[in-house]
Amino acid sequence: MKDLATGEFHYSNLAVEQAEADTDLRIDTRRLPATILRSESFKLTAIEAATNQYIAVGTDYGVIHLIKSWGDPHRDLLGADGQITSMHFSSDDTKLVASTSEGSIFVWDLTTSSPFHIATASGPAIGAINSVKFSSSGALIAAGDSAGNIIVFDLVMNVKFTNSDHVESINGIVFTSNDKYIISASSDGNINVTDVVSGLNFYTHADELHVGKVTSIDLAKVEVGDSSDDVIITGGEDGFVRVATWNESAFLAPARLAGHVSEVTSVRFALLSNIFYSCDESFVKTWELDSATMTYSNSISA
Numbered sequence: 001m002k003d004l005a006t007g008e009f010h011y012s013n014l015a016v017e018q019a020e021a022d023t024d025l026r027i028d029t030r031r032l033p034a035t036i037l038r039s040e041s042f043k044l045t046a047i048e049a050a051t052n053q054y055i056a057v058g059t060d061y062g063v064i065h066l067i068k069s070w071g072d073p074h075r076d077l078l079g080a081d082g083q084i085t086s087m088h089f090s091s092d093d094t095k096l097v098a099s100t101s102e103g104s105i106f107v108w109d110l111t112t113s114s115p116f117h118i119a120t121a122s123g124p125a126i127g128a129i130n131s132v133k134f135s136s137s138g139a140l141i142a143a144g145d146s147a148g149n150i151i152v153f154d155l156v157m158n159v160k161f162t163n164s165d166h167v168e169s170i171n172g173i174v175f176t177s178n179d180k181y182i183i184s185a186s187s188d189g190n191i192n193v194t195d196v197v198s199g200l201n202f203y204t205h206a207d208e209l210h211v212g213k214v215t216s217i218d219l220a221k222v223e224v225g226d227s228s229d230d231v232i233i234t235g236g237e238d239g240f241v242r243v244a245t246w247n248e249s250a251f252l253a254p255a256r257l258a259g260h261v262s263e264v265t266s267v268r269f270a271l272l273s274n275i276f277y278s279c280d281e282s283f284v285k286t287w288e289l290d291s292a293t294m295t296y297s298n299s300i301s302a
Contacts, residue, residue, distance in 0.1 A: 058084025079117045090138040099129030121157040131173040144170030161199030172217035185214035210236025220273035235264030
């Protein structure tokens with residue numbers, strides 16, 4: 001079963017269909033790929049991206065399959081341990097970071113021919129890493145673990161700081177577009193804002209959020225007229241999707257969108273950030289940001 005919003009597989013014995021590239025990716029999925037991630041190069045069309053479009057497929061046995069957008073295998077990235085739980089391409093697509101269920105983080109340089117990671121970190125996290133992200137500049141990596149820790153590294157995996165203000169698992173983590181803050185969503189029901197320079201909690205959002213766990217988060221810089229704003233979407237245990245503009249310590253004009261009847265497991269902006277997706281265990285839904293209305297809903301089938 002494929003989560004169409006995130007590409008995560010609950011189980012599968014079928015080939016993967018990649019509609020954006022107008023092709024089928026005929027890969028063997030009998031060993032349960034854990035995560036599929038599209039690189040930012042997908043902003044280009046399939047014709048223009050003949051040499052640099054990739055899809056990263058993380059497995060439950062620590063190998064990441066790097067596939068060309070049109071379906072041809074590129075190479076395998078080796079060296080990770082445990083199930084791949086989260087992946088992120090750097091903004092220039094030259095590096096890939098991945099986290100595992102064993103609490104480790106690995107970075108690969110995609111410009112070299114070596115299949116092995118160039119840097120690794122293990123030990124600072126307590127339990128599985130649930131989310132890992134590059135900063136917009138690519139100079140930092142942030143990770144959120146199952147014990148509520150935010151760990152920030154440089155590119156050679158030196159720990160810059162650890163923040164433990166969440167009291168339960170971190171389910172998602174994002175950098176603001178200016179890289180000044182990290183915004184994290186947690187099972188404790190809070191959304192925390194952490195200052196990247198000091199490593200200290202800058203603000204905790206606890207009001208007008210979800211009832212229960214905040215299960216997922218995504219952020220996009222959205223152009224509005226002559227200006228641009230960071231817009232945050234979150235999914236909750238309560239079945240709602242929440243949309244708000246974020247500005248320093250405030251969520252502006254928050255909206256709670258109904259449409260799911262069970263826990264929202266993932267939210268994700270499309271490459272065109274006026275569209276975003278949400279999914280639960282049975283349905284994936286498409287939303288239009290400007291009107292905050294659902295434009296499509298479809299069941300997830302195996």
